[in-house]
Amino acid sequence: MRYDLIIFDNDGVLVDSEPISNTLLAAYLTELGHPTSYEDSLRDYMGSAMHRIHDLVLERTGQRLPDDFDDVFHARVFAAFERELKPVPGAGLVLEKLAADGVPYCVASSGSHERIRVGHRTTGLDRWFDEGRVFSSQDVGRGKPAPDLFLHAAKTMGVRPEKCAVVEDSPLGVQAANAAGMDVYGFTAMTPPERLTGATQLFSDMGQLADLLV
Numbered sequence: 001m002r003y004d005l006i007i008f009d010n011d012g013v014l015v016d017s018e019p020i021s022n023t024l025l026a027a028y029l030t031e032l033g034h035p036t037s038y039e040d041s042l043r044d045y046m047g048s049a050m051h052r053i054h055d056l057v058l059e060r061t062g063q064r065l066p067d068d069f070d071d072v073f074h075a076r077v078f079a080a081f082e083r084e085l086k087p088v089p090g091a092g093l094v095l096e097k098l099a100a101d102g103v104p105y106c107v108a109s110s111g112s113h114e115r116i117r118v119g120h121r122t123t124g125l126d127r128w129f130d131e132g133r134v135f136s137s138q139d140v141g142r143g144k145p146a147p148d149l150f151l152h153a154a155k156t157m158g159v160r161p162e163k164c165a166v167v168e169d170s171p172l173g174v175q176a177a178n179a180a181g182m183d184v185y186g187f188t189a190m191t192p193p194e195r196l197t198g199a200t201q202l203f204s205d206m207g208q209l210a211d212l213l214v
Contacts, residue, residue: 003183003213005159006098007150009047010109012169013187013206014091015119018046020080025053028073034061046191047170049110049143078118087123088189090206095128097210106133108153110143110172132156144172147180154180165200165213174198185212 012018022041029036034057045053050070057065066072098105107129109116113136120126135153137143154164166177169187177184178198186199187209193202203212 003165004104004163005154005157005165006103006105006213007153007164007166007177007182008105008107009166009168009170009173010107010116010119011111012046012088012190013167014088014107014125015123016086016088017077017081017119018042018169018190020084021077022046024076024080025073028069028076029053029057032065032069034063042190047110047144047168047172049137050112052143074112074115077115081118081122085119085122087125088206090209092125092128094206094209095125099128104157104159106135106153106157108135108149108166110137110149112136112138144170145175145179147176150176150180150182154182167209168196168199171195171197185209 008014011021023038025045026036026038026041044056054065057063095105107116113134116134116136120129135149137149140148140152142148150166151161154161161181164182166182166184167187168174168177168184169189169191174184174186174196175198183200186196186202187206188196188202188204196202201212203209
């Protein structure tokens with residue numbers, strides 16, 4: 001293995017949450033008077049921390065989202081996760097292989113710790129992630145596309161950035177990995193390849209990943 005640490009994004013890479021969360025986000029923003037389609041949500045918010053949603057709405061409309069926006073949105077998302085969420089096909093097998101080969105790995109997500117845990121518990125991926133392997137944008141001052149989260153994960157895991165590989169499916173995540181000085185493997189199952197410019201390599205099937213990392 002040419003890398004000392006594999007850093008996984010969570011939503012859309014390990015758990016198939018992007019269709020659920022972006023459908024709900026578009027509906028909630030529209031409900032609040034900010035018309036947003038599913039496609040708009042994917043384009044503008046996929047891979048971002050919650051503060052980016054607040055910032056973009058304020059920038060575009062001059063209006064602030066309600067103080068309870070995050071709580072209401074997360075309640076809707078978590079309820080939907082419990083009903084519908086599945087792991088990304090092949091994600092469990094990749095984690096199993098990395099663990100068997102003794103390759104360090106972790107997750108670094110724009111989502112909250114609670115969101116990560118709910119998703120992992122619902123899909124059965126929690127068996128692969130103890131507390132020391134879970135990093136959230138809550139842990140740093142700035143979310144993606146800033147490199148802070150990936151650099152924090154690498155530092156905590158004791159690995160130099162240039163020895164890390166990031167697995168991402170969003171343009172913001174690819175930008176963050178590049179800014180951190182890490183190789184990044186762009187997962188194109190939901191994102192058009194042309195939107196992941198800057199990725200070290202692109203792939204469309206999670207089952208391909210283990211072989212690409214060697």
